[in-house]
Amino acid sequence: MSLKKISKNQPDTFEFNKQNIELANKMISNYPEGKQQSAVMSLLYIAQRQNNNWIPLASMKYIAKFLSMPYIKVYEVATFYSMYNLSPVGEFFYQVCTTTPCMLRGAYKLVDVCKKKISEDENEVSKDGKVSWMEVECLGACINAPMVQINDNYYEDLDANKLEKIIDQTIRGETPKSGSYRGRINSEPENNRKTLMDIKNA
Amino acid sequence: MLKLKVNDKDIEIDEGLTVLQACEKAGVEIPRFCYHEKLSIAGNCRMCLVEMEKSPKPIASCAMPATEGMNIKTNTPLVEKARKGVMEFLLANHPLDCPVCDQGGECDLQDQSMYYGIDKSRFKENKRDVPEKYMGPLIKTQMTRCIHCTRCIRFATEVAGVPELGAIGRGENMQITTYLEKSMESELSANVIDLCPVGALTSKPYVFEARPWELKKTETIDVMDSVGSNIRVDTYGWEVKRIMPRINEEINEEWISDKTRYACDGLKSQRLDNPYKKVGGEFKKISWKEAYETVVEKIKLTSADKIAGFTGDLTNLETMYVAKDFFENTIKSKNLESRDDNAYVNLDSRTNYIFNSQISGIEESDLILLVGANPRLEATILNARIRKSYLTNKPNIYSLGDIGDQTYPYEVLDNKTSTIKNICENKSEVSEKIKNSKKPVIIIGNSVLNMKSGKFIFESFKKYLIDNNKINEDWNSLNILSKHAATVGGFDLDIVSAENNLTLETLKKNNFEIVFLIGQDNINFKKKNEFIIYIGSHGDKGAELSDIVLPGAAYTEQDAHFVNLEGKIQKAYQASFPPGEAKEDYQIFNELSELLKRKKLFRDKEELTDNLLNYLDIKKKKETLNDCMIPDFIEEKIIIDEIDYYYSNVVARASKTMSECRNSKINVKRTGTEG
Numbered sequence: 001m002s003l004k005k006i007s008k009n010q011p012d013t014f015e016f017n018k019q020n021i022e023l024a025n026k027m028i029s030n031y032p033e034g035k036q037q038s039a040v041m042s043l044l045y046i047a048q049r050q051n052n053n054w055i056p057l058a059s060m061k062y063i064a065k066f067l068s069m070p071y072i073k074v075y076e077v078a079t080f081y082s083m084y085n086l087s088p089v090g091e092f093f094y095q096v097c098t099t100t101p102c103m104l105r106g107a108y109k110l111v112d113v114c115k116k117k118i119s120e121d122e123n124e125v126s127k128d129g130k131v132s133w134m135e136v137e138c139l140g141a142c143i144n145a146p147m148v149q150i151n152d153n154y155y156e157d158l159d160a161n162k163l164e165k166i167i168d169q170t171i172r173g174e175t176p177k178s179g180s181y182r183g184r185i186n187s188e189p190e191n192n193r194k195t196l197m198d199i200k201n202a
Numbered sequence: 203m204l205k206l207k208v209n210d211k212d213i214e215i216d217e218g219l220t221v222l223q224a225c226e227k228a229g230v231e232i233p234r235f236c237y238h239e240k241l242s243i244a245g246n247c248r249m250c251l252v253e254m255e256k257s258p259k260p261i262a263s264c265a266m267p268a269t270e271g272m273n274i275k276t277n278t279p280l281v282e283k284a285r286k287g288v289m290e291f292l293l294a295n296h297p298l299d300c301p302v303c304d305q306g307g308e309c310d311l312q313d314q315s316m317y318y319g320i321d322k323s324r325f326k327e328n329k330r331d332v333p334e335k336y337m338g339p340l341i342k343t344q345m346t347r348c349i350h351c352t353r354c355i356r357f358a359t360e361v362a363g364v365p366e367l368g369a370i371g372r373g374e375n376m377q378i379t380t381y382l383e384k385s386m387e388s389e390l391s392a393n394v395i396d397l398c399p400v401g402a403l404t405s406k407p408y409v410f411e412a413r414p415w416e417l418k419k420t421e422t423i424d425v426m427d428s429v430g431s432n433i434r435v436d437t438y439g440w441e442v443k444r445i446m447p448r449i450n451e452e453i454n455e456e457w458i459s460d461k462t463r464y465a466c467d468g469l470k471s472q473r474l475d476n477p478y479k480k481v482g483g484e485f486k487k488i489s490w491k492e493a494y495e496t497v498v499e500k501i502k503l504t505s506a507d508k509i510a511g512f513t514g515d516l517t518n519l520e521t522m523y524v525a526k527d528f529f530e531n532t533i534k535s536k537n538l539e540s541r542d543d544n545a546y547v548n549l550d551s552r553t554n555y556i557f558n559s560q561i562s563g564i565e566e567s568d569l570i571l572l573v574g575a576n577p578r579l580e581a582t583i584l585n586a587r588i589r590k591s592y593l594t595n596k597p598n599i600y601s602l603g604d605i606g607d608q609t610y611p612y613e614v615l616d617n618k619t620s621t622i623k624n625i626c627e628n629k630s631e632v633s634e635k636i637k638n639s640k641k642p643v644i645i646i647g648n649s650v651l652n653m654k655s656g657k658f659i660f661e662s663f664k665k666y667l668i669d670n671n672k673i674n675e676d677w678n679s680l681n682i683l684s685k686h687a688a689t690v691g692g693f694d695l696d697i698v699s700a701e702n703n704l705t706l707e708t709l710k711k712n713n714f715e716i717v718f719l720i721g722q723d724n725i726n727f728k729k730k731n732e733f734i735i736y737i738g739s740h741g742d743k744g745a746e747l748s749d750i751v752l753p754g755a756a757y758t759e760q761d762a763h764f765v766n767l768e769g770k771i772q773k774a775y776q777a778s779f780p781p782g783e784a785k786e787d788y789q790i791f792n793e794l795s796e797l798l799k800r801k802k803l804f805r806d807k808e809e810l811t812d813n814l815l816n817y818l819d820i821k822k823k824k825e826t827l828n829d830c831m832i833p834d835f836i837e838e839k840i841i842i843d844e845i846d847y848y849y850s851n852v853v854a855r856a857s858k859t860m861s862e863c864r865n866s867k868i869n870v871k872r873t874g875t876e877g
Contacts, residue, residue: 004371057382070359072368072381079370 004079005123006057007087014058016066020046024066037069040077044084053093053151054085082136090125090132092170094118095149099138105145109160111135117167131170143187144180153178156187206272221263221274222250230276233285233314235292235399236351237264240456241360247292247351249314251284252276260284282318289319292349295330295374296400303347305401307414311349332377338385339862340392340460341403348402350376354394361457362388363589363609378402385866388609389582389847392460396446407464407859408444412436420777421448423764424462425516425687425757426851429561429583430766431458435466435758435777442466442758442778452562453766459582460863461847461854466758468857472741474753475782485751490783493750498797500716500733501533510537510705510714513697514721514738515686515851518762518774520807521754521787522688522695523814525720527803528791537714539705540692542724545648545685546656546701547693551825554664555693556769557584558678559643565591569639570612571632572601573622573659575647575683578608579845581767584683585609598635602840617840619655626666637670641677648685649842657701661832684767686851691765694818719744720787721754723852737790739780740852753784756853760786761807763814771818 016024027042040063047059055078064071078084085093096114098107114133118126125132141147144156148163155166157180169176184190203214208228215224220243225232235247245265252263255273260280275281293315300306332345350369355378358367364387366380380386386394395405417436424431424445431454434446445466447458477493478485488496501509511529513522522540529538541547548554559567564587577585585608591597592610599610603617615621615632624630636642644667650659664673664680672679684690692698699705708714712730719725721738729747736748739756758777765771780786788810795803804810848864849855 070365070368070381072366075381076368076370080372 004086011056014062020050037067054088090130092131092150094133095136097139098135101142102145107146110163113160113163156180157182204270208274219268221266221268224268241356244352248288253278253280285318286320294325297346303401304404310399335379336383339866342406347400353397362390364388389459392463393457412438412443420775423772423774426461427581428684428767429581437778440778442469454583464859465854465857467859468853469756472856473781478751480749504715506533506535508715509535511718512722513540517688517721519691520762524788524791532795537705538697539699540697543652544703545651555682557681557767559681560768561587567641567643568597569642570597570599571644573646574650574840575645576605576842579847619838622659626662642679644679645681645683647683655836655838658833661830740856742852752790754787755780
């Protein structure tokens with residue numbers, strides 16, 4: 001993971017919409033008076049949701065004013081956390097887990113598929129602007145490795161072919177079904193094994 | 203008191219100290235990068251690891267509070283190994299460019315890796331590359347050298363009060379930057395160069411100029427403002443290469459303002475190195491002999507009351523004293539004046555024109571009232587003290603009128619003289635607050651004293667504070683923010699012609715025939731038939747007006763005394779020499795006197811200094827505190843004189859660096875990106 005690139009095309013202004021101002025004020029009210037700065041992470045996330053899943057610089061300025069804190073402090077937070085996107089992402093944003101368990105189960109094959117079908121470099125939106133992808137660290141679904149997060153959903157137990165189909169679907173604009181792609185319910189054991197006692201050395 | 207052991211030595215320390223401070227008290231040196239006495243504790247460099255009994259791991263001594271019965275060891279194999287390990291990590295990404303690094307020779311990382319590091323690197327991977335950042339015209343960055351100690355960030359947020367520096371990204375990709383790489387908006391910004399323990403932030407004007415071991419270091423006093431910061435002047439040959447702060451907890455702590463630090467390149471340009479005479483509108487080089495003869499001839503032909511003199515903003519006590527002697531005894535004129543405006547001053551007592559609460563006293567105050575002063579630009583270091591007080595004490599801060607960003611919030615009062623009248627007549631909420639506060643600090647700026655109601659404001663405040671027992675033996679809450687480095691010195695030597703500066707009035711009416719401008723460049727008047735003699739170091743406004751230029755020495759070129767705004771007498775030492783034919787200022791008067799009266803005023807400089815210090819001693823004993831008539835009230839608006847911070851005196855105006863700073867500020871305003 002390298003330092004996050006900040007987009008060169010920035011909107012001039014940013015403002016929360018009516019609904020999000022309400023939400024932001026609700027977040028601020030979670031903290032004691034005078035400590036409103038604690039809400040900076042929630043506000044950045046709200047801004048990201050409002051602005052097609054990425055945070056423009058204008059919104060950092062806006063949030064800094066909103067919480068009366070220095071701009072640089074907001075900027076620090078936004079660049080520190082990997083889940084804040086500082087440049088535009090696709091309508092379908094693929095996050096491919098490549099940490100050890102997923103890697104052992106073939107995550108790099110999924111990366112190759114992304115390179116082939118979406119874009120050669122990560123963080124580069126495909127030509128039609130619909131899809132983009134990036135490598136991420138562990139997303140906590142190791143038992144269903146390898147996996148990919150697309151927007152808010154997990155797509156698990158994948159292999160190259162299955163991911164290709166998913167990508168095709170998203171390029172057409174359809175939202176694929178989330179969850180395990182080997183027919184498991186959540187992370188239930190395979191082979192119908194229900195307890196540790198059922199089958200030895202499974 | 204806590205008792206603990208450091209390397210088997212028993213020591214006693216106050217509560218609330220850290221293990222590192224305890225070790226220092228025991229005389230043990232602990233290597234450190236991120237820890238700094240004047241900044242908050244970060245604990246992120248890990249260089250200060252020490253061993254503590256009963257702790258399985260080494261502890262970071264800078265962040266660990268010392269407690270009763272601790273047993274600290276700093277010389278064990280474990281500590282040595284820990285230091286080596288930390289050092290290796292710090293050096294993993296640090297480039298090996300010491301030979302071309304400006305910090306070389308005074309670099310903490312270099313020194314400490316010699317003492318505590320290992321001699322080779324096991325890091326085979328590529329080193330981290332970080333792009334350079336723009337941080338304004340004073341700070342050069344080389345961010346690959348950065349070891350992320352965050353001292354600069356903490357300085358900017360805490361001391362300078364401009365939270366513009368920050369660390370973006372994380373882990374290996376962490377970078378120190380200003381918000382979107384704009385220059386730092388602070389008059390204290392260059393202090394981060396001293397704070398940086400490596401060569402990441404270095405001085406832009408000093409880049410590749412000299413190595414620290416080649417420079418001659420002279421400890422002296424600054425004259426850029428009335429604070430009298432303690433500085434060290436580094437010279438190479440006769441050239442002043444750079445100026446660094448010297449620690450003086452009572453005045454400037456460890457900081458100096460950017461002007462103090464970088465106006466020094468003005469000592470190299472626009473210098474007067476030869477006597478000049480104006481012939482038909484053009485200056486012609488002449489010899490000292492010819493120059494003296496011309497002046498002497500003129501003086502002999504003129505009656506004494508038609509001769510006037512003005513001492514300047516950077517003039518030292520010696521020069522003022524010798525000028526005073528020259529005017530009183532040699533030419534017998536009373537028209538010598540140290541002020542360049544009509545500022546009101548009451549010479550009955552020293553307490554009437556100095557900063558009585560003392561700069562360090564600001565830290566204890568619980569109420570600060572700024573009356574027509576803009577301390578951020580008039581006395582930057584003093585303003586840093588107000589900010590420090592704001593952070594620790596949370597005093598109520600008021601200002602008459604909006605004076606712009608002072609790096610701390612303040613309550614704005616109506617900027618009219620009637621506000622002051624109301625305060626002094628107990629009709630304002632603020633008067634109640636002043637009465638209830640234990641150590642109020644009232645700071646009166648020069649702009650106010652220069653107004654028509656200057657006397658009214660000063661005397662009514664003084665009476666009000668005496669009546670409410672806020673001026674007593676323990677605490678004097680009345681403070682004057684003097685305008686220049688020479689202001690208090692001029693008052694101490696009684697170089698004041700009349701209360702409303704009659705000499706200046708007469709000058710403006712063109713009623714003098716000979717005018718001595720002794721380093722005085724701030725007087726605006728229309729020249730008619732006066733014969734003007736300029737004695738000073740730089741070719742500026744004063745020299746331009748003059749008929750004869752007698753080249754003098756600048757503040758780094760003569761041993762001399764200065765009085766700072768608190769009334770402290772400090773000695774400035776000679777670091778370099780006046781250029782060309784120029785002489786020390788006192789010599790010029792001495793030799794003129796010799797030609798006029800066949801007798802030198804003083805045998806040598808020692809005699810001059812002795813007489814001068816004697817004069818000041820006698821004056822201190824003669825002090826009286828008379829009640830002064832308070833004049834009638836006039837309704838006026840209090841407006842602070844505009845301050846061109848980077849162009850405030852001849853040295854700064856001659857400095858290229860200062861004009862760059864000034865331009866960068868102006869540009870920022872023009873584009874409107876300052877936010």
